[in-house]
Amino acid sequence: MSALTEAVRAGRTAETLRLVKGMTATERRTSLPELKELRKELRAVPPWEDRSERVRPALHLAGAACHTGAAAAAAWLAASDLRWRQAPTESLLRVLEDRDTGWLADVAHRLAQRPVSAQVPYDLMAGLVSRSGCEVPVTDAYVTGWIRHIGIGDGSWPRDGVAHRLRREPNLAALLGGLFTLSDFAEVRWLLGEGQGSWQSALAALAQEGSLDREFLVDACVARLLRGGGPTDHRIFLPMLTELALTREEERARIPDWTALSRDAVSPVASHAQAVLTGLALEGSLTSRQLAEASEGLLFRSEKKLVRAQLVLLGKVLSRDPGTAAELLPVVAQAFGHEDTQVQERALKLVERHVQRLDSTEVRDELAYSAQQLIPALRARAAAALGVAAAGPEAVYEDVLPPAPEPVRLEPAPPTPEEVAEEVGALLASEGDVAAFERALDGLVRHAYQDPDALREALVPVIANRWWAGDEHRQWPRTDDMFSNARYGLFNAEDGLELLLATLHGKVRTATLLDAVRRGPNEHECAHSGLSRVLDARLREVAYRLRTEPMPLLLATPTWSTGLLEPAELVDRLAEYRRLDSRVCATDFAQALLRVRRDDRAAAEEAAGRARALGTPEGVRLARWLGGTNATLPEARRRTKGVRILLELAELPELQDGFPQEFHRLGRPLSVFSDRWHCHHWNHGARRHWLAVLPERRELVAARILHDLADTAVEDERGAAVLPLLAESGGAAGEAVHLCVAYGLGARHQEDRLAAVDALLVLAAQGQLDAARLGTDLGELVERGAVKPQRLAESARTAAATGANATIGELLRHALPVPLAALATARPEAAAVAARGLGDLLAVAAECAERSGAHGEVPHLAETAARGGSSRLVVQARRLRDALAEEVAA
Incomplete structure (x- = not known):
């Protein structure tokens, strides 16, 4: 080990400087391999450890001195792994001072070309420029460093002020040009300031005293404003322009x-x-x-x-x-x-x-x-x-509504193990929709039945980095614990895929799988439990069957993207099971029953006849199920909880009789006071799969997620992205669906409000929107304080802008009476609170009435319009009153 390497390893920076100063160019080049090896060692050591903290400054200094090429020296100086603890700038400049000026200039410009995120010290770049006498590099990194240097200097706010420091800058004109072309001010915006003592006032003062070309500053400000830039860049250059006080x-x-x-x-x-x-x-x-x-x-x-x-x-x-x-x-x-x-x-x-x-x-x-x-x-x-x-004669106004989304038919299961592996890998990398998940699930089951070895081989790249894929014996208990039924069910559908993959590769014991099927998750009761347990039970039983008795295919794979299953397809699958003499998976068949389409009576009756002819217990059960309809919904009761309006559901025996125990919760009464404190269903991505559990009964799903949707408005939480899928799902759109949309329209986050608007427009396009019901609910929620009028107004304006003026006008016509009545009866001290945001709602309602030519009366509107003053509330109330009363001339 050379003396230089020994000094560097000991972290003796001063000795390192002395040694390299006395070395020839050849000796320096000879020392480089040892320094590079030490650098490689340090990469494995966290930068905050004592050894790393001590060694890196000396290594940074020695490497900079020993590189003879300008490009290599610049790369070493700006290396990200040496950035944590660099050598002092003065030491770096001293060790490089014997190089010729051209070399120093080359290094300076190469460092200046680095991105701002490289955090190359400005003092180092400026020192190299000064010693080489080269032209100052006007790059983002150099200009950003210069702004920091002027604004902060040695670390404290300069007492002599920005203007004084700028006067002493020899390259002021060139660097100011760089200021006006800087691409990103995120790092230095706070340094430029505003008002007295800011850069704007300093530059204006320098221009007034003649130290700077005033015309140049004006032109540069205007040019930068014309160019645009970041969303807040105008906060720098507009005050600068106004400080210059143009004549x-x-x-x-x-x-x-x-x-x-x-x-x-x-x-x-x-x-x-x-x-x-x-x-x-x-x-x-x-x-x-x-x-x-x-x-x-x-x-x-x-x-x-x-x-x-x-x-x-x-x-x-x-x-x-x-x-x-x-x-x-x-x-x-x-x-x-x-x-x-x-x-x-x-x-x-x-x-x-x-x-x-x-x-x-x-x-x-x-x-x-x-x-x-x-x-x-x-x-x-x-x-x-x-x-x-x-x-x-004026044509009768008609809303321009988007076409109602059409469900997409699922493609058949992937035909080869390699394609199954590709789709499973894509699902594990990012949450897919119900269609993608069900196709991949069906593909896994089919190929595990046909050729499990080929499937496992194709899945090798997919499982390579999964947490359970190690070969160590200790992996078994950990995997069993994660996939066991000790406390919780599977958190989402992707967890189910993990379970199936781990089962296929022997990472879960058969006893664990059997125990999970027998007992199910020991989870706390909550509104979501019925839906989540159906998904959980089906995936766990499929995993157990993969290990013990592989199935030729899944019965419950939907025909359509919404989760619906055509009855003829289900009969064909049962016939294939009979032909192969395979045993049906109970939870998979139960899920198929919940998904099978029954609203097309002709198709249902034809399929029922074929199913009965199969002569199997499942065929008879399917025929009997197809004889019923989905029209029956449990009795619903409105309940209030704080400012929220929620729904309770009565018992629905149809979803309990003949179904596995895991499905019974779907038909049991739903209470709004179910324990939610221990609810672990925080993954919003699982909701799309819940909708596919009951694709023709969205009211049952909506009632179970209603509290979550209420939280988007009341607690400012996220979670309304499911609303468009809820609107596209099948079945009656009743009280629960409309309340879900109502809360979404008043959600805190814009993305959630946009999702609610999409759902509203889908329901309107389907002819299933009850504007009077939704409007009345919104009015009550606004009056209770669950929905803020400003948020509702923004959602309504967005929906109306699509061309749905009549729909939104009718909705608001039913939403306004309750808050207007509350305003009319409120005490003077409460009136201001009650009126907050109502002016915005009235403005949207008036605009919709003016555009659609709607007429009619809104209770309590006249009293508000008759108030004195010219507040927004009163002005917009008069505007709406006049719009609803005015007849459009033919």
Whole structure:
């Protein structure tokens, strides 16, 4: 071992520096292999251990000195495994100072090209630049380091201020150019600050005293705002621009820039640009053509505040200069297509006020054509104002609903073991849907029956990294414990796949599998237990049969993606079991009965006849089952629990008689006071499989997950992603389904609200949405405080934007009376709380009524509209009252 390596291993940094300074280039190169070997050793040692903490700085220093190539030296200096404890920057600069300037410049630029995440010390890069005399590298890493250096310096906030430090920077112009082109400010945004003492105020001061080119700063700010960037980058450059306090002359010189920013920039920047353009327009510095160009983009923005401000400006210009009407009124008419009907009305009032100044028939025709975008209630006014014939009888408004999703037929089970392995691997890597899971499950069962050795060989790559796949003898107890029935069932369907794979490869004892089948999970009772236990029991019995008596196929594999099974297919499978003289798996057959389609009476009766002819107990049972229907639902009772409205279900004997013990909970009474504290069904992905347990009785599933959906609104939890699947499932959409959707519409998280909107639209497209029922439930939930009006308003607005104005209007017409009545009877001190968010709901309801032409009355709306003042609540109540009362002229 060389003296250098010994010093490095001992962590003696000062001695390492002394030794390498006295070595020749050849001696340094000779030492590299030992240093690289030491580096390899340290990679296996956690960086926070004493040995690593002590050795790494010396190793970092020695390696940098011993590399003679610039690329290799830069790679060593910036290595991620040496980043935890680096050598002091001053020592690194000293050990490299004898290299020629070209080499130092090369290393400096290579380090500067590293990503910001490499965390190359700025002092090191700047020291190399200074010693080499090279041009400063304007890269993200270098500029980010420079900003940190200016802002923090030696670790404390600089007393002499940012402006003073910037004055001392010799490469200020070049580095400022890098600041304006920096791609990501996440690391340094907090350093730039705002207000007095910030970079913005410092740069403005330097520009005022002449230390910086003011025109360069203005141009760079505007260019960066035009370019955009991160979602909050404007918080840096917009204050910088305002600090520079542009003169009117500077603003006039950049009219095209303000126009572009007002059209396309983020809202705060667009607002600033609009304010600049407004000032120029009012003082006469904008031509009508320039104003029209700016307005064309602004009037299409979604921010109502910007659109209304632009209409106000256009009105002032039109009043001051009537000659601009021919050029500006067609621009005003572009707002006729705005999503906000109040904006439409403002634009129409502006046209009504100035249309008499038009001499051009061509412009009037253009306005008349644009007026077709107005809501029905405003079109007649537009026709009268323009002096054109009113349109013919207004077509009856119809909602534009998305097509109801069609279930997808499952493909046959994978034909080869290799394809089964591929699908199983994909399911274990990410949660798949019911169709993918059932196909893979059926494929495992079929190929385990046909050629288990070939199946195990194909599954080798899939199980290579599974936790239970080790060969050690100790693995057996651990695997048995995880898959046993000691306390819990399988958490989800993917756990079931793990159990089947472990069984196929001999990692679970037969006695454990038999015990699990006999006893089942010893879980706490909760609302989900019935659904989860069916899935659990079926998978455990299938695993036991794989070990003891493989089955030729699964009976319960669905025909459709929703979980439904065609009766003819089930009869064919039972016939195959009879032909092969195979014993039916009890839980698999019971699940098949719950999945088999019974609503198609002709198909059910034909299949019943064939099943009876099989002469097997299962055939007779199936024939008897197909003779019934799914119309029977247990009696439901509404109960309240805190602010929640929940449902209790009475007993349903049909789901107990003749079914295995594990299925009986599906037919037992459901109480809202079941113990949920010990419920372990936290995996939301399992819910899609619960829906496939009872694909034609979604009310039974909805009642069992209703508390979870309530928590998305009341407790701000996640979990409404199942709603679209619930809506696509079969059976009656009753009280439980509608309450689930109601809670989803008031969920805390936007993704959950969007899922609820999807479910609502699917139910509407299927003709199964009861808008009166859902609206009444929502009104009660809003009044109780379970659903916040603002969240409901956002969901309703999203649904209406798809073209479902009549549906949402009808829903809100039934939702509003209860909270409006509560507002009318509330004490003054409680009225403000009761009114919170109701204005938003009224606004959406009014918009839907205006667009759909709906009429009618909303109880207690008149009292709210008759209140004094101009609050949003009162204004929108009057708007809704007028919209519902106004007859659209033919």
